[in-house]
Amino acid sequence: MIEVKKEDLDQIAPMFSGIEDSMVIACLQGYMGKAYLASWTNPKAALIISGEYSFFGGNPNSEDAAYLVRHFFRVCQAQSSVAIFDDDQPGWETLLLACDVNHPEPVARYGIVQKDYIFDLTKLQRYADSLPPGFSLIPFDENLYAQAMAEPWSREFCETFSSAKDFLERGLGFAAVDKGKLVSAASTMTVYDGGAEIQVATRENYRRKGLALCCAAALVKECSLRGIRPCWDAANLASKKMALKLGYEYRGEYTTIHMHRS
Known part of the structure; x- marks a missing residue:
């Protein structure tokens, strides 16, 4: 090859x-x-x-x-x-x-429609501000990059970048933390001229608390302010529901093939 x-x-x-x-x-x-x-x-x-x-x-x-x-x-x-x-x-x-x-x-x-959206920034800020008590919403830094790369559930936030420096220079991310520990986040998984692919995930024992919505809303708003198209594709129904809540449009279901090494 x-x-x-x-x-x-x-x-x-x-x-x-x-x-x-x-x-x-x-x-x-x-x-x-x-x-x-x-x-x-x-x-x-x-x-x-x-x-x-x-x-x-x-x-x-x-x-x-x-x-x-x-x-x-x-x-x-x-x-x-x-x-x-x-x-x-x-x-x-x-x-x-x-x-x-x-x-x-x-x-x-x-599938989510890929286009230039005009998001309701006031609504996005309201979602970002709805973080449950006891958690903090902060932008990614070197510490959060290291935490994300250290565990399978969070590695996709940053793994396509060559280093923490590369991610912080070209990427974006917002994380919900519990006493300094990364528990949920949204990041620009990949970047290109004028756009990025959004990755959202939450540690399993912290799900169903609304953390992912807060992180995603903060990231989509920041992308909009910077003139970056925040592309979204939903792997499951929960992701689809969140996308529609943020202001995206649904394109329809499609098939992918999951391949596994022997």
């Missing part, structure tokens, strides 16, 4: 034109993530890996596509990955599910 150099990313961009995802944009602009081809000889398909997500573009019926799927975990360092593809090319779903070596399983996600 061949890694695509930054100066050549524009040559594979047309293969991903049907995928509206900020992580694809961030990779194609050379900011984060890696792209791969089976061969540079008349390539028919391409792969992007960014954190826990992977994106397949091009012709799913090609030999290149079969090679990229079959050898996926040779280049993916994670134990698992969520594969996303163009809804108008169902051949990718068939191909991904047929590759038993990746232990694939279909999982639904809930």
Whole structure:
């Protein structure tokens, strides 16, 4: 498998034109993530890996596509990955599910419309101010970066950045803390020119307290003030409900393929 150099990313961009995802944009602009081809000889398909997500573009019926799927975990360092593809090319779903070596399983996600929103900043501030007693809402710093990277539940907040310095220079995040401990947060998981992908999560024993909504509202408001498009995609119904509450619009359910290393 061949890694695509930054100066050549524009040559594979047309293969991903049907995928509206900020992580694809961030990779194609050379900011984060890696792209791969089976061969540079008349390539028919391409792969992007960014954190826990992977994106397949091009012709799913090609030999290149079969090679990229079959050898996926040779280049993916994670134990698992969520594969996303163009809804108008169902051949990718068939191909991904047929590759038993990746232990694939279909999982639904809930798409949010990708556009420039005009958010109600007063409402967002009201949500941010609704933090339950005993918790503090603070912007990410080096300490919170280190806490986030130290545990599986929170690593996605920052893992696509190369360091704490890189995250604090290019990314954003707001965290709910309990006596200094990170328990919930919203961050810019990936960034690109003019936009970012939002990641929201809460430590399991702190859920159902409204912490995630406070963090997400603070981040979406800050992104709006800075002229950054805060892109959102919902992995579950709770995330979809939160997005609609913040002012996003629902696009519809779609299928992803979860792949797992042996």
